[in-house]
Amino acid sequence: xxxxELIWRISGGSGDGIASTSQNFAKALMRSGLNxxxxxxxxSRIRGxxxxxxxxxxxxxxxxxxxxxxxxxxxxxxxxxxxxEEAVYGxxxxxxxxxxxxxxxxxxxxxxxxxxxxASEIPNFDERVEENDWxxxxxxxxxxxxxxxxxxxxxxxxxxxxxALTGMDLDHVQDLMRDxxxxxxxxxxxxxxxxxxxxxxxxxxxxxPDVSVPTGEHDETQLLMSGSxxxxxxxxxxxxxxxxxxxxxxxTEVFTIMTQNLPKLGGISEQVEDEIAAAALAVGASHAGVKxxxxxxxxxxxxxxxxxxxAEMTETPVVLVEAMRAGPSTGMPTxxxxxxxxxxxxxxxxxxxxxxxxxxxxxxxxxxSRLAFRLAYEYQIPxxxxxxxxxxxxxxxxxxxxxxxxxxxxxxxxxxxxxLADEPHSADGKFHRxxxxxxxxxxxxxxxxxxxxxxxxxxxxHDPTGHIAESPDNRVAQIDRRxxxxxxxxxxxxxxxxxxxxxxxxxxxxxxxxGSQQxxxxxxVGRLNxxxxxxxxxxxxxxxxxxxxxxxxxxASVDEVLVVEMTASxxxxxxxxxxxxxxxxxxxxxxxxxxNPFEPAEIVDGFEAAVVxxxxxxxxxxxxxxxxxxx
Amino acid sequence: xxTFSAIGEEREIDRDEYTPGVEPQPTWCPxxxxxxxxxxxxxxxxEVGRTPEETLLCTGIGCSGKLNSYLDTYGFHTIHGRSLPVxxxxxxxxxxxxxxxxxGDGDGxxxxxxxxxxTARENHDMTYIVFNNEIFGLTKGQxxxxxxxGHKSKTQPSGSxxxxxxxxxxxxxxxxxxxxxxxxxxxxxxxxxITEAIEHDGFAHVDFLTQCPTWNKDARQxxxxxxxxxxxxxxxDKTDRVEAAEMMRETEESLxxxxxxxxxxYVDEERPSYGAEKQAIGxxxxxxxxxxxxxxxxxxxxxxxxxxxxxA
Ligand SMILES: Cc1ncc(C[n+]2csc(CCOP(=O)(O)OP(=O)(O)O)c2C)c(N)n1
Ligand code: SF4
Numbered sequence: 050x051x052x053x054e055l056i057w058r059i060s061g062g063s064g065d066g067i068a069s070t071s072q073n074f075a076k077a078l079m080r081s082g083l084n085x086x087x088x089x090x091x092x093s094r095i096r097g098x099x100x101x102x103x104x105x106x107x108x109x110x111x112x113x114x115x116x117x118x119x120x121x122x123x124x125x126x127x128x129x130x131x132x133x134e135e136a137v138y139g140x141x142x143x144x145x146x147x148x149x150x151x152x153x154x155x156x157x158x159x160x161x162x163x164x165x166x167x168a169s170e171i172p173n174f175d176e177r178v179e180e181n182d183w184x185x186x187x188x189x190x191x192x193x194x195x196x197x198x199x200x201x202x203x204x205x206x207x208x209x210x211x212x213a214l215t216g217m218d219l220d221h222v223q224d225l226m227r228d229x230x231x232x233x234x235x236x237x238x239x240x241x242x243x244x245x246x247x248x249x250x251x252x253x254x255x256x257x258p259d260v261s262v263p264t265g266e267h268d269e270t271q272l273l274m275s276g277s278x279x280x281x282x283x284x285x286x287x288x289x290x291x292x293x294x295x296x297x298x299x300x301t302e303v304f305t306i307m308t309q310n311l312p313k314l315g316g317i318s319e320q321v322e323d324e325i326a327a328a329a330l331a332v333g334a335s336h337a338g339v340k341x342x343x344x345x346x347x348x349x350x351x352x353x354x355x356x357x358x359x360a361e362m363t364e365t366p367v368v369l370v371e372a373m374r375a376g377p378s379t380g381m382p383t384x385x386x387x388x389x390x391x392x393x394x395x396x397x398x399x400x401x402x403x404x405x406x407x408x409x410x411x412x413x414x415x416x417x418s419r420l421a422f423r424l425a426y427e428y429q430i431p432x433x434x435x436x437x438x439x440x441x442x443x444x445x446x447x448x449x450x451x452x453x454x455x456x457x458x459x460x461x462x463x464x465x466x467x468x469l470a471d472e473p474h475s476a477d478g479k480f481h482r483x484x485x486x487x488x489x490x491x492x493x494x495x496x497x498x499x500x501x502x503x504x505x506x507x508x509x510x511h512d513p514t515g516h517i518a519e520s521p522d523n524r525v526a527q528i529d530r531r532x533x534x535x536x537x538x539x540x541x542x543x544x545x546x547x548x549x550x551x552x553x554x555x556x557x558x559x560x561x562x563x564g565s566q567q568x569x570x571x572x573x574v575g576r577l578n579x580x581x582x583x584x585x586x587x588x589x590x591x592x593x594x595x596x597x598x599x600x601x602x603x604x605a606s607v608d609e610v611l612v613v614e615m616t617a618s619x620x621x622x623x624x625x626x627x628x629x630x631x632x633x634x635x636x637x638x639x640x641x642x643x644x645n646p647f648e649p650a651e652i653v654d655g656f657e658a659a660v661v662x663x664x665x666x667x668x669x670x671x672x673x674x675x676x677x678x679x680x
Numbered sequence: 681x682x683t684f685s686a687i688g689e690e691r692e693i694d695r696d697e698y699t700p701g702v703e704p705q706p707t708w709c710p711x712x713x714x715x716x717x718x719x720x721x722x723x724x725x726x727e728v729g730r731t732p733e734e735t736l737l738c739t740g741i742g743c744s745g746k747l748n749s750y751l752d753t754y755g756f757h758t759i760h761g762r763s764l765p766v767x768x769x770x771x772x773x774x775x776x777x778x779x780x781x782x783x784g785d786g787d788g789x790x791x792x793x794x795x796x797x798x799t800a801r802e803n804h805d806m807t808y809i810v811f812n813n814e815i816f817g818l819t820k821g822q823x824x825x826x827x828x829x830g831h832k833s834k835t836q837p838s839g840s841x842x843x844x845x846x847x848x849x850x851x852x853x854x855x856x857x858x859x860x861x862x863x864x865x866x867x868x869x870x871x872x873x874i875t876e877a878i879e880h881d882g883f884a885h886v887d888f889l890t891q892c893p894t895w896n897k898d899a900r901q902x903x904x905x906x907x908x909x910x911x912x913x914x915x916x917d918k919t920d921r922v923e924a925a926e927m928m929r930e931t932e933e934s935l936x937x938x939x940x941x942x943x944x945x946y947v948d949e950e951r952p953s954y955g956a957e958k959q960a961i962g963x964x965x966x967x968x969x970x971x972x973x974x975x976x977x978x979x980x981x982x983x984x985x986x987x988x989x990x991x992a
Contacts (some may be wrong), residue, residue: 272991282983289772290969314981315965315972317772317958322798326765329758333769336756337736337777338970341769358761406780449988456980460973466682477701496970497736497754497770498777505748507757508741516700516749517757 053108053263055215056118058153059207060101060145062126063091070204071102072444073229074211078106079446082265085273086568087444088114093298093382099126099144103519108265110676111445112410112568116650117152119260120215122207125165125191147171158184158260162203163180164191176583184259186214190245201580205238209245219246219264240569244281269448276414276565277302279447280370281310284342285392288458289368290316291341293330295323297349298382299438300372304344307327322666324349328356331367335360338460338496340422344370344434347377347389351396357431358397364483364494364531365507366425366432366461373437375644384644385439387564388616390624391436402531404432404538405592409549409567411445414454416447417590420545426461427541428491428534435592437615439646440565462493469501480504481513485526490533539594548599552578552585558660559607560586561600561636562614563621566647570613574654580653582661589621595628604632609660609677613652617642619675638675647672683974686733687776692727700752707746713864713890714743714811717782720870720888721809722860723883725753727871728878730778738767740783740792742818743892744811747782761792764799766809771806774970775955778878779806786816789825790846796847800854800883805953807877807884810847811873821895828936846932847887848945852925857882857948859924861931861941863889863905869942876944882953889940908943918947 057074061067068089075085083106092098105115123146146159146166153159159178161168168174168187178185188210194203205226212219217243226238249255280303284292289628290311294304308318317334323326324345325640331343345353350371360367373389375381393405404424408417414436421432469480482504484492492513495502505515512518551571556578565586574586587603589596604610604625610632612622619638626633639655641647651672659674708714725735735753739745741760748755752855754777758766767781788796788810799808814831816822823836826847830839852859858880862870870888878886889905908914908927916923924946931941958964965972972978 054854073724191933221827244916272988274991276692278991282987285983285986288973288980290972291769292768310987312963314986317964317969319769319772321765322794325762326798327796329762329765330769333738333756333766334773336766337770337773338973340973343775355759356762359762363756434980449984449992452982452984452988456983458973458978458980461830465974466685479701496684498687498774498970499733500686500733503733503752503754505755505757507748509757515755517746626786 054105054115055120055260055262056103056105056115057120057122057211058101058103058149059116059122059124060099060149061124061263062145063094063098063100065124065126066201066204067100067102070208071104072273073225074208074222075444076105077225077274078104078262079271080225081218081221081262082267083108083263084111084265085446086111089442091383099148101149103295105161106262108263113572113649114569114646116648117154119154119157120211121147121149121153121157121159122211123159123161123166124203124207124364125162128515142166143170150177153181153183156182157234160186160188160207160213162190162207162212163187164189164203177523186210186249188245188249193245193248194241197237197244199234199237202238202241205241206245209242212247213246213249214258215260215262216258219243220588236289269450271446272449273446274411275302275442275445275446276411276436276446277306277442279411279415280418280434280436281306282452283415284368284422285310285314286454287340287419287422288456288575289340289342289422290314291331291334291339293319293321293327295321295327295341295345295349297346299374299441300344300346300349300370302441303370303372324352325356328353328369331369332356332360332365335365335367336497338463340458340460342368342370344372346372346374347376347392350389350393356399357403358399359508360431361397361531362508364429365506366429368421368425368432368434370434370436372441373435375642380510381644383438383587385565385646386438386615386642387437388618388620388642390435390592390616390620394624400528400532402430402535403593404430406432406547407564407590407592408440409588409590411440411443411545412451413590414440417547419457420547420626422539423457424541426459428489428538429461429494430440437565462491464493464495464502466500469495469499469551479514480518482515483511483527484513485530487530489537490530521630535594542591542594542596547590548596549588549590550585551575554585556585557583557608559603559610560584560652561589561603561610561612561625562586563589563592566613566615569647569649570652572649573656576649576653577656582657592624595624597628598675600625601629604629604635610636611656611660612636613639615641615646634677637677640675641671681844682897683971684774684776685989686731688734689731690729693731695722695726695730697732698722698725698752700750706750708743709894710817711893712743713813713892714747716864716867716870717809717811717888717890718747719867720874721751723871724875724878727875730878731751734776735778735780736767736770738763738770738779738781740787742784742787742816744782744787760789761787763787764792764795765903767800767806768802769806771804772955772964774968775805776968780809780878782809782811784817785810785812785814785826786824789847793825797850797854800851800856800885802954803855803857803883803951805881805883805955807874809874809886809888811890812847812887813890813896815892815896817892817895844936848928849925849932851885852921852928855958856885856946858884859928859946859953860885860944861887861889862907863940863942864891866905866942869907873944882948882951889942903938903940905940905942908941910943918944921946
């Protein structure tokens, strides 16, 4: 844990502007030269309910949420009160304060809105404050905002108080407000910011703040970017101009970002009747010669199973994104989990011929979104980009230069009309769209409307011209050719080298993980090595085709491996074992499936208890330890 | 640009061009009504002036779905019930293509019922032909959504307790701008209606009564078919929604009582197609999107130049 970091948690009710306030504050911190990382927690309801966002800011790079946090800004849940009668509904009015105390670090700061929250309603509040050496600042943020005309602006008052108590310069926040707010509300917000700031500075002795904003400096223009933003921009840069979808949390974020931008780029977005249609539209658009995508989350992706198989059999390139949330069924719509891994790998009938990529960070989300499109179109295969609610929603700073790449709108092995005319494709004068004898297994395709390229695409097994055929020889030739692509893709991915390694190469122990837990694992690896435990990690990105050689080399090079994932059944560990076919005795699991992503300390503690001490007890953090086979 | 030069090509088109060299002999049962749809299409397409290479035929699964194998255009034999979403997207991606979707009554009104309603609602510029044989053919004779009430089959041994679906009223109510019914035994009318449907600028739904002599021997292939547009007994204005709706209700109610009415039931030339609507609100490019990928001079936008400032 870096001591020199601010982890600011803003909490309140859904719909009270927690997300936008925290995003703006994170951006202000970023502009002040710090590295930032956000973590969202919200319930599945539109108004009310307890929600919070953490903004972690440090001069050092941050790739994870922290362990707990050190500054709480507790705003009231406006929905818990009837604005007319001042009546209080349920007991939610103290949640923004009470629900968050367990994770507040020792010596932490609490600012709460005493206009809405009553600390005396919280059992043992004063004792806990004393025990933990917390610094408490009750402020009438609501009253202050109301005096300036708009009660909803109490978020801004809270930010002003935060700046006063942490020593953060108001300039960055003010600049940001000028950029982000419409004229009409800018002035009162700026005023409220200043008044709250001044009031705290006058009322309290804050020249030596207990929790301060660190100082940092960037050398490049930094951007605050979420995983969903990065996936969308990756798709756009790779020439995707068609998206079809149906809303489902958390996939809706990508769908929305794409929909808002595609028409500006001459592209098309379609919200359709269901997910079967959505995926089928993406297939239809791609068949007609456009780079297309669709996507969903768990249950919606289940509906896409059949069009996915159709894309495999017809070798129609398409990208589907799957934003995982906790399941089964509707599960927990706003909570992250990684338990759709097997669903995505194995859904749809038959021997599958698909690609599954799981980015680990916001940067990787951009790169692998592009990669998913490149592979889909070069190899005429569906690619699935598998990520989760955590990666989709978290924001972090990334240098602008990261996105400074050339666009790639190429369609892969697609023949021009000249090429179609030049090449006699077969003796019978027909275009052999699915010819057997091709390098990499990829037969060049034509697009409807082109002269000389007429063919039939069908979900039935078919001969080289595309016509339904069930002869044994043809079947074997076709399936072998389609499967052969996966080997070519594996070679391609080896050059791409998307895995992420941390820790010393000759380490004694290893941690394997995939997807969004990568950054958290890497932070834990850093701390374990600082504590004298020799451990390295490998964040695997390619789920299918699996990097068996690399994972095997990693596992072989260490004594024991802990597999960290957000599933209850150890799906990723199962995938590793399935592909390696041995080493089962070396692998044990650290699992978390309570709706919250890992904190670095949980991995550190779990690793020490389970691997180093070997007693297999990783409990205490709502994590589960599953020992190695034979333990 | 010569990327899609088959599109809009003006020349004499021989009907035989649509006959594939591979497996020319359909595997449909002798006497199957599906032959009539194939024939009507082969007559209509050259009449409209559409070449095989500018035509994309999307079918579902069923005996009807095999149509692709016997009509040699660009084709997409999709999955059960899903011809419409595939066809819709292809039309949006390249509006210059002649897009035709086809499938059975189980395919289109059963498993694909949701897509049927929504495609009609959106009024995509395409033709949708449903081979309505009132039975599941390919899976060997189960009751379908258009089988009459009381219909007995291995899966409805006591006779169906369900009212049959009313496809004409369904598509009219959903928003289709051309709704017609024809029948395998009326080849001339079938050809004319399919020709009109292809020419129509909007969603043209043709309920094509086909017989399945193998599984649905009761079907009324020998009953006289009346053309409502020709007969003096049925006067109504097919451009008037209310009159068309009333005519359809009568038609659909009497269908199973021996009176089979066919013809154009609703024709709306005014309603813009979905593509035109989308272009009007600036959500679809004027040039076919598919062409852009072949334009070497086109400057592809980068997120770097377009969006990143808002994240700074
Ligand atoms: C998802 C799915 N469910 C079921 C089937 C099996 N199936 C194939 S064709 C068919 C019914 C076809 O009936 P219809 O659409 O009326 O066409 P017909 O064969 O009569 O032309 C069914 C149920 C399938 N292929 N896919
Ligand atoms: S089973 Fe019926 S619908 Fe199918 S081919 Fe035979 S007659 Fe035609």
